[in-house]
Amino acid sequence: MALLELHQLEKAYDDSHVPAVRALTLHIARGEFVTLLGPSGCGKTTTLRMIAGFVKPTGGLIRLDGQVLANAANGACVPPEARGMGMVFQSYAVWPHMTVAANVAYPLKLRRTPRAEIDRRVDAMLELVGLGGFAKRFPSQLSGGQQQRVALARALIAEPRVLLLDEPLSNLDAQLREAMRGELIDLHRRTGVTIVYVTHDQAEALAMSDRVVIMQQGAALQIGTPAEVYHRPTQRFIAEFIGAANMLPCQVSGWSAGMAQIALPGVDAPIHAAHALDRTPDKPLLVVRPEQVRLHEAGAGWLDGTVLRRQFLGEAHEVSIETAHGVLRAKAGAIDAPPRGAYVGITWETGWLVAG
Ligand SMILES: Nc1ncnc2c1ncn2[C@@H]1O[C@H](COP(=O)(O)OP(=O)(O)OP(=O)(O)O)[C@@H](O)[C@H]1O
Ligand SMILES: [Mg+2]
Numbered sequence: 126m127a128l129l130e131l132h133q134l135e136k137a138y139d140d141s142h143v144p145a146v147r148a149l150t151l152h153i154a155r156g157e158f159v160t161l162l163g164p165s166g167c168g169k170t171t172t173l174r175m176i177a178g179f180v181k182p183t184g185g186l187i188r189l190d191g192q193v194l195a196n197a198a199n200g201a202c203v204p205p206e207a208r209g210m211g212m213v214f215q216s217y218a219v220w221p222h223m224t225v226a227a228n229v230a231y232p233l234k235l236r237r238t239p240r241a242e243i244d245r246r247v248d249a250m251l252e253l254v255g256l257g258g259f260a261k262r263f264p265s266q267l268s269g270g271q272q273q274r275v276a277l278a279r280a281l282i283a284e285p286r287v288l289l290l291d292e293p294l295s296n297l298d299a300q301l302r303e304a305m306r307g308e309l310i311d312l313h314r315r316t317g318v319t320i321v322y323v324t325h326d327q328a329e330a331l332a333m334s335d336r337v338v339i340m341q342q343g344a345a346l347q348i349g350t351p352a353e354v355y356h357r358p359t360q361r362f363i364a365e366f367i368g369a370a371n372m373l374p375c376q377v378s379g380w381s382a383g384m385a386q387i388a389l390p391g392v393d394a395p396i397h398a399a400h401a402l403d404r405t406p407d408k409p410l411l412v413v414r415p416e417q418v419r420l421h422e423a424g425a426g427w428l429d430g431t432v433l434r435r436q437f438l439g440e441a442h443e444v445s446i447e448t449a450h451g452v453l454r455a456k457a458g459a460i461d462a463p464p465r466g467a468y469v470g471i472t473w474e475t476g477w478l479v480a481g
Pocket of ligand 1: 138139140141145163164165166167168169170171172325
């Protein structure tokens with residue numbers, strides 16, 4: 126059974142015509158790490174704040190472990206402090222006048238936990254987040270990543286039933302953000318806590334989550350594992366939002382449940398694409414990821430093109446190739462990528478078909 130259930134959840138703020146969140150249904154299992162991913166303004170924070178209890182839904186229902194937390198139908202709404210949630214925000218707001226230990230101890234103090242138990246649990250929690258030697262320091266004496274770990278420790282020490290994280294890494298520089306990603310994955314594994322994570326960073330979502338909810342204008346467009354939303358996007362928006370994608374307008378010449386036969390004008394080759402469609406869309410689009418593109422001698426591929434640009438990425442090159450079907454991006458080797466001006470042949474591994 127799901128630990129946290131959102132059913133047809135909706136929030137329409139008083140002063141706006143379109144709801145910030147609409148018809149959002151999502152079941153989250155105990156111990157799961159689920160990420161809400163979408164562009165700015167798509168309703169991620171609003172959803173998280175409804176789960177936390179700071180925002181009252183205007184439609185639908187939230188249940189935790191079978192117990193109703195909010196029900197728009199009868200106005201029921203359990204206050205935040207009675208929900209057993211932990212929340213960490215983008216601006217991590219650790220108290221500057223308190224030591225690390227005092228910051229982390231705060232939730233237990235509020236609950237009048239005995240002193241000896243507080244000390245024991247704070248020590249254990251600081252070890253868990255890798256801040257063993259930092260108890261007596263003040264936040265100003267810590268790096269951004271360390272401060273963020275204090276905020277996480279403070280949320281975790283109360284043993285929340287669900288941990289809600291709203292872009293907790295966005296204030297950190299790129300390198301630290303990547304390091305913290307790994308630490309969050311480890312922390313999730315060690316504690317087994319259920320996490321709802323909010324980000325607009327697709328790399329973060331793919332790297333950490335058990336499942337990802339792709340949101341656009343308040344609605345969930347696709348819910349799936351990182352591999353599913355990356356390899357089997359259900360819509361053009363998702364294919365373009367996650368990872369890099371070449372989009373080729375095409376025709377479908379043959380059709381079966383799992384595979385479509387693709388016709389590209391001027392191309393005489395048997396091209397196939399996998400899909401999750403139940404009928405031929407009006408404007409079929411073939412999605413080909415840059416890493417699926419294979420480069421050959423000119424004339425030896427399905428189509429030919431001229432290299433417009435070559436960017437060195439360290440572990441590989443990204444090559445942009447001008448073709449009769451638009452500019453295609455390809456990943457090529459760090460050493461053997463064709464130079465600008467080269468005329469090359471192009472094929473790819475099985476593409477993916479979406480509606481345009
Ligand atoms: N208190 C509020 N009153 C009225 N409208 C609001 C309020 N809070 C958010 N909104 C609107 O609701 C929509 C969703 O906002 P929300 O903060 O949930 O987006 P988000 O996905 O978290 O975006 P971001 O990535 O920028 O943080 C936006 O159009 C926003 O302007
Ligand atoms: Mg937000």
